[in-house]
Amino acid sequence: MTTVIDGDAVAKDLRDELAARVETLKESGVQPGLATVLMSEDPASETYVSMKQRDCEELGIESIHVEIDPEKPAEGLYGVIDDLNADPNVNGILVQLPVPDHVDKREVLRRIDPAKDVDGFHPENVGRLVAGNPRFKPCTPHGVEYLLDDAGVELDGADAVIVGRSDIVGKPMAHLLLQSDATVTVAHSHTDDLAAKTRDADVVVAAAGVPELVDGSMLTEGTAVVDVGVNRVDADNEKGYELVGDVEYESAKEKADVITPVPGGVGPMTRAMLLYNTVKAASSQEDVPVDLP
Numbered sequence: 001m002t003t004v005i006d007g008d009a010v011a012k013d014l015r016d017e018l019a020a021r022v023e024t025l026k027e028s029g030v031q032p033g034l035a036t037v038l039m040s041e042d043p044a045s046e047t048y049v050s051m052k053q054r055d056c057e058e059l060g061i062e063s064i065h066v067e068i069d070p071e072k073p074a075e076g077l078y079g080v081i082d083d084l085n086a087d088p089n090v091n092g093i094l095v096q097l098p099v100p101d102h103v104d105k106r107e108v109l110r111r112i113d114p115a116k117d118v119d120g121f122h123p124e125n126v127g128r129l130v131a132g133n134p135r136f137k138p139c140t141p142h143g144v145e146y147l148l149d150d151a152g153v154e155l156d157g158a159d160a161v162i163v164g165r166s167d168i169v170g171k172p173m174a175h176l177l178l179q180s181d182a183t184v185t186v187a188h189s190h191t192d193d194l195a196a197k198t199r200d201a202d203v204v205v206a207a208a209g210v211p212e213l214v215d216g217s218m219l220t221e222g223t224a225v226v227d228v229g230v231n232r233v234d235a236d237n238e239k240g241y242e243l244v245g246d247v248e249y250e251s252a253k254e255k256a257d258v259i260t261p262v263p264g265g266v267g268p269m270t271r272a273m274l275l276y277n278t279v280k281a282a283s284s285q286e287d288v289p290v291d292l293p
């Protein structure tokens with residue numbers, strides 16, 4: 001019997017736990033604040049940012065939102081980051097990715113104060129993660145780790161294959177799985193015979209951004225399958241699109257022991273982990289300890 005992980009439910013339970021920590025902070029006079037910065041007209045990015053703002057409101061976290069015209073020079077974004085770094089009401093800063101091509105993404109990530117870098121993408125925070133001493137775990141890999149743990153998936157000694165080597169998911173995911181004593185393979189677009197690798201895996205994390213790249217024929221019975229992809233594909237419905245993962249769900253479910261759906265799998269956990277990191281940032285900046293789950 002395949003277990004379908006309910007990411008919405010796990011994320012809700014985590015948000016409830018975080019709400020109690022926000023209360024603790026407020027009782028100590030600390031109002032946590034998260035700044036989201038959007039320099040894009042990409043509809044998916046707009047959706048994610050507004051969901052993040054709504055999540056903050058529900059938890060009692062102050063949400064500060066800045067929108068920058070994507071046609072404007074990069075300096076405008078750099079200036080906004082400098083201002084948010086200096087703002088004592090802002091504990092966490094998130095610049096929604098991707099940024100326009102004329103903006104130097106590395107400069108954006110480097111410019112955010114590492115203590116407010118709730119995405120965990122600043123080079124200092126990347127270094128800390130790789131060294132096994134993370135300040136902020138990047139939200140999506142952290143969400144995947146949490147879901148696997150919640151579902152009781154044993155990582156110690158497991159063969160894990162990550163499909164995709166992005167800075168946001170694939171690379172940090174590899175380090176988190178290594179730190180859980182899994183044997184990790186990171187496959188990517190140049191990998192020869194991907195199916196041979198995924199068929200040998202106990203855990204597959206699909207994060208390539210390619211709709212339905214991994215199907216049931218590429219899996220062995222009993223695999224834990226985590227689908228990080230959230231691809232919008234054209235559909236004849238009101239929205240004009242539907243969300244499809246990087247895993248071909250129906251055939252993969254036939255083989256998987258546990259599997260995450262899209263939507264309602266990893267996506268809600270990505271957002272919950274942003275709240276987690278924001279609570280952690282506020283707690284450490286204001287020196288009010290809270291016990292995080």
Ligand SMILES: Nc1nc2c(c(=O)[nH]1)N[C@@H](CN(C=O)c1ccc(C(=O)N[C@@H](CCC(=O)O)C(=O)O)cc1)CN2
Pocket residue numbers: 047048051094095096097098119139140168230243262263264265266267268270271
């Ligand atoms: N600064 C960042 N930018 C981006 C990140 C990130 O972690 N930090 N990750 C991705 C996308 N992402 C976060 O912004 C994200 C993806 C998916 C979801 C989500 O809730 N998905 C829902 C469906 C939502 C919908 O209806 O479209 C689900 O899967 O159930 C949230 C955040 C890129 N950029």
